[in-house]
Amino acid sequence: MIRPLWIELDLGALSKNLKHIRNHVGDGVELLATIKQSAYGHGLIPIARELAEQGVTFFGVGSIEEAITLREDGFKGSILVLSAVLDKFVTYFVQNDITPAVVDIEFAKKLSQEAKKASKIMPIHIKVDTGMGRLGPHYKQAGNFIRRVNNLSNLYLEGIYTHFPVADNDPEFTNKQINAFGGLIKELKKEKITFKYRHCANSIGLINYPDAHFNMVRPGIVLYGIKPSDNISLDVTPVLSLKSRIIFIKKIEKGMSVSYGRCFIADKARNIATVSVGYADGYPWSLSGVSKVIIGSKLFDIAGRVCMDHIMVDLKDNKDIKVKEEVILIGRRGKAKISVEELAKLAKTIPYEIVSRLSYKIPRFYKGLSDKR
Secondary structure (H helix, E strand, C coil): CCCCCEEEEHHHHHHHHHHHHHEEEEEEEEEEEECHHHHHHHHHHHHHHHHCCCCCEEEECCCCCCCCCHHHCCCCCCCEEEECCCCCHHHHHHHHEEEECCCCCHHHHHHHHHHHHHCEEEEEEEECCCCCCCCCCCCCHHHHHHHHHHCCCCCEEEEECCCCCCCCCCCHHHHHHHHHHHHHHHHHHCCCCCCCCCECCCCCHHHHHHHHCCEEEEHHHHHHCCCCCCCCCCCCCCCEEEEEEEEEEEEEEECCCHHHHHHHCCCCEEEEEEEEEHHHHCCCHHCCCCEEEEEEEEEEECCCCCCCCEEEEEECCCCCCCCCCCEEEEEEEEEEEEHHHHHHHHHHCCCHHHHHHHCCCCEEEEEEECCCC
């Protein structure tokens, strides 16, 4: 590693988070671990291996490419692609035993045809729109759609699911979604159309809406120790830390400026450290002048704008800090802490974006990683 920028991931924390989630939902509720977009930036294969080692048998991914990567790594359990895929790619599902989200009748027809050619019955999960407005038929029309899919000979209605858009701040709307989803399931059951898995609870849903558990939940960001909302009471531990090093230090005089736009003008002489990280690495430009970093066990302010490859840090009059010293951008040392949630608030975004945009070119190191297969 020549450029001093890296990510550390604690797989022990991941296992603890998984245990807390299991204890919270209780027995009789299956877990579909959401590891889409490279496990929210934490690394697809190492995270999947650890979760599988802890007994997870069902993963949710964001693309057919991620699903195939899991198969190539040897994962034998179930994989649900949570996004819609164009019907010209149905053969990938059949060839690799990957479960699709079905939201379109033409896709379902072609999938059934390909499954018949391969002498297979393909499990599918129907995505229903109860208020997200993104994928799937609206729940009021979903019954007819599901009946048509159910008539296709080589498909198995393994699952049905929906998604919450405002579980963090609108319990009234979310409860309406839960009731609509449950009502649809009851309606179909009268016609002997049933589903092995019924799921709608994401991270917030599984914690704050017990009625949304049905018989499967989809933990996502809480698996990684990140709370998607302030009103989350589940005890979880962050898995990811982002670290770099100081590559240059200089003293500037009163009136001198730092970085683009000359937004930082020194009010007196001070020491400025240049750190190897920037917005091209996924560290948000919107943290310019508002975020902090940890050096030693103390917090220091970012000076001026975030650059493509660098940030500058105001060391004030500190003369003890040297080039090569470690800088924590996400993580903690002693009492000093910088969380993903805090950075998201400062950047005026959501925690999901902070971690999922961390560049794949940043080396990732896993504490507790072992290949036990």
